Amino acid sequence: MKKSLLVIIAVVAVVAATYLADRATRQPRKGILTVNAINSAGSPKAPKPAPDITLRDLDGKDLSLAQYKGKVVLVNFWATWCEPCQVEIPWLIEMQQKYAAKGFTVLGIAMDEEGASVVTPWVQKERFDVNGTKSQMNYPIVIGNDAAADKFGGLLGYPTSVLVTRDGKIVKRITGLISYEEISKSIESQL
Numbered sequence: 001m002k003k004s005l006l007v008i009i010a011v012v013a014v015v016a017a018t019y020l021a022d023r024a025t026r027q028p029r030k031g032i033l034t035v036n037a038i039n040s041a042g043s044p045k046a047p048k049p050a051p052d053i054t055l056r057d058l059d060g061k062d063l064s065l066a067q068y069k070g071k072v073v074l075v076n077f078w079a080t081w082c083e084p085c086q087v088e089i090p091w092l093i094e095m096q097q098k099y100a101a102k103g104f105t106v107l108g109i110a111m112d113e114e115g116a117s118v119v120t121p122w123v124q125k126e127r128f129d130v131n132g133t134k135s136q137m138n139y140p141i142v143i144g145n146d147a148a149a150d151k152f153g154g155l156l157g158y159p160t161s162v163l164v165t166r167d168g169k170i171v172k173r174i175t176g177l178i179s180y181e182e183i184s185k186s187i188e189s190q191l
Contacts, residue, residue, distance in 0.1 A: 066168075069168055070166055074161055074187065077158060077161070080119060092108070095183075099187055105139055108137065108142070111155075152170075160176075163186055
């Protein structure tokens with residue numbers, strides 16, 4: 001009888017601890033976090049400056065985020081094996097086509113551990129259905145690393161996108177699949 005009671009108490013304790021840990025670490029389901037949140041004093045927080053990062057593109061050339069100052073940039077952390085990333089790539093291609101002439105670019109940061117040896121052939125081979133047309137990724141791709149991700153506050157998963165204004169301030173951070181309509185509105189508000 002005492003053993004059964006101890007087992008029941010142990011099981012209840014494990015279930016309670018699991019429930020509390022899940023609640024403490026759960027991320028919001030919306031996926032979109034506006035950086036212009038309210039601080040503890042009740043006033044709006046100022047947008048943070050985007051970090052100064054320089055990474056290598058698929059041709060091995062250095063590319064920095066600072067090169068895009070004066071443009072609205074959607075920094076998109078992704079990986080070739082990430083299914084939600086593959087779902088949003090056609091949307092990113094379409095946004096690049098739609099807004100590039102107005103001073104916008106997507107900057108794809110590929111986070112595959114194998115680096116360019118995996119990413120370059122994948123980008124060259126893959127085609128995505130964009131409004132009935134098979135299209136290749138049409139925006140700059142660089143090879144990322146943990147240090148670059150850490151400069152953006154770390155990643156909780158892929159894809160993660162960060163919207164940067166023309167003057168280099170972060171105004172949105174999206175963890176998970178983007179909402180095409182909502183991110184389009186955010187981009188348009190910055191152009």
